Amino acid sequence: MDNISFGQYVPGNSWIYKLDPRLKIIFSVLLVVLLFFIPNLYGMLIALGIYIIMFLTTRIPPLKVLKGLKAIIFLLMFTVLLQLIYSTGNKENLLYSFPMQLGLWQILIIIGLFISYYLLKKIIPFKTIMLLLVIFLGFLVLWCNPFELFSWNFNLNFLTFNFDIYQEGATNAAFLFLRIVLMIGITSLLTLTTMTTDINNGLEAVLSPLKLIKVPVGIFSMLISLTLRFIPTLMQESRKIMNAQASRGVDFNEGSLFQKVNQIVSLLIPMFVISFQRAEDLANAMEARGYIVDGKRTKLDELKIKPIDIIASLVILVLIGLVIWGNIYVSL
DSSP states (O other): OTTOOTTOOOOOOSGGGGSOHHHHHHHHHHHHHHHTTOOSHHHHHHHHHHHHHHHHHHTOOHHHHHHHHHTTHHHHHHHHHHHHHHOOOOGGGEEEEEEEEEEHHHHHHHHHHHHHHHHHTTTOSOHHHHHHHHHHHHHHHHHSOGGGGTTOOOOOEEEEEEEEEEHHHHHHHHHHHHHHHHHHHHHHHHHHSSOHHHHHHHHHHHTGGGGGGTOOHHHHHHHHHHHHHHHHHHHHHHHHHHHHHHHTTOOTTSSOHHHHHHHHHHHHHHHHHHHHHHHHHHHHHHHHTTOOTTOOOOOSSOOOOOHHHHHHHHHHHHHHHHHHHHHHHHHO
16 A cells, blocks of 8 residues: 555656646646557557656656556556457467467466465565566466476376467557556656645646536535545555554454455444544644635635746647647558
8 A cells, every 4th residue: 555656746846846737737638638649559659758758857766656557567467468368360460379288287386376476475575576477487387388398198188279469469468558557657747746735726727617607616626636635644544554453463464255354344444434533634624724615715826837837838739749640640
């Protein structure tokens, strides 16, 4: 839980911190939308290169964004594997064919690998890397039959098949992988470089036209900013509760299904109590400071467009033009 970087502001003084929060919100939405209009893998690789250059100039610790990707690593693996399996073609587009065998000994080795992971994951710090290694070793066992080195005739093969990787499948897998990574990276940059008060002011300014149709924009922006603000706080509280429960003998990694349900309940009930207490304290603090729902509010810091905002807007316009040109060029 401590590895979740979404919603955690990282203090800094690079150019991205100096951008107007209204423009940062608009730019983030536009860039995410542009990702769905990039026509091919080459365009996505160019977008990745632009993002890397932009990220390096912000001087944000790379681990902050990489930790945000940890939560979706299984989604990425599932997406890539699905594309590789179900994307087919002709023999001319076949990149590689893996002859696979599924037998008794392969099944036993794979089961042993996962049992080893289950027993060792408590003492190994990098659990995700270890799980990926176990999956990779399981693939090698199916592909490179270790018993072909011996004259054993009792392997009891149940199934023999070819795992074919076609050019279209590899291209689609890389394309979707980069799109998801860039979407998470762009949205992470917004929350990592913008304080919740600035996000609140920016959202309220961006959504201000909705006030014409009686939409409570101020309430929506306040709710979103408070949600972003309390994500890391609640994560820290949950970690404290888990440590307290562990000191009392509760192990969240072991037990039957019924025991795991009881363990989750022992975590959720204190979380709800703490959340309600914090919400009540926040409401009292806001009321003591004169906050009125739907009341007219003044700003301590007025948002103003600066030269760096104009330069960033021109860069975004150039990127939009390149994507439109790329779609027209590819369609021709």
